[in-house]
Amino acid sequence: MPSSKKKKETVPVMSMAGLIRYYEEENEKVKISPKIVIGASLALTIIVIVITKLF
Known part of the structure; x- marks a missing residue:
C-alpha cells in the first residue's frame, strides 16, 4: 500500500546553515x-x- 504521508524533503546542511556554494x-x-x-x-x-x- 502506498503511504499517504508526504515524503520529507531533505535540505542540504549547508543551505540550512546559510552557507551557499556558487560554482x-x-x-x-x-x-x-x-x-x-x-x-x-x-x-x-x-x-x-x-x-x-x-642598519
Missing part, C-alpha cells in the same frame, strides 16, 4: 607553482634579514 567557472585565475611561492618567500626573508643586519 562559477573562472578562466582568468593566476596560477603560481608552489616552488615559486616558496622561493619568493625565502628570498623576501633573506632580504629582510640582510637589511636588518646592515
Whole structure:
C-alpha cells in the first residue's frame, strides 16, 4: 500500500546553515607553482634579514 504521508524533503546542511556554494567557472585565475611561492618567500626573508643586519 502506498503511504499517504508526504515524503520529507531533505535540505542540504549547508543551505540550512546559510552557507551557499556558487560554482562559477573562472578562466582568468593566476596560477603560481608552489616552488615559486616558496622561493619568493625565502628570498623576501633573506632580504629582510640582510637589511636588518646592515642598519
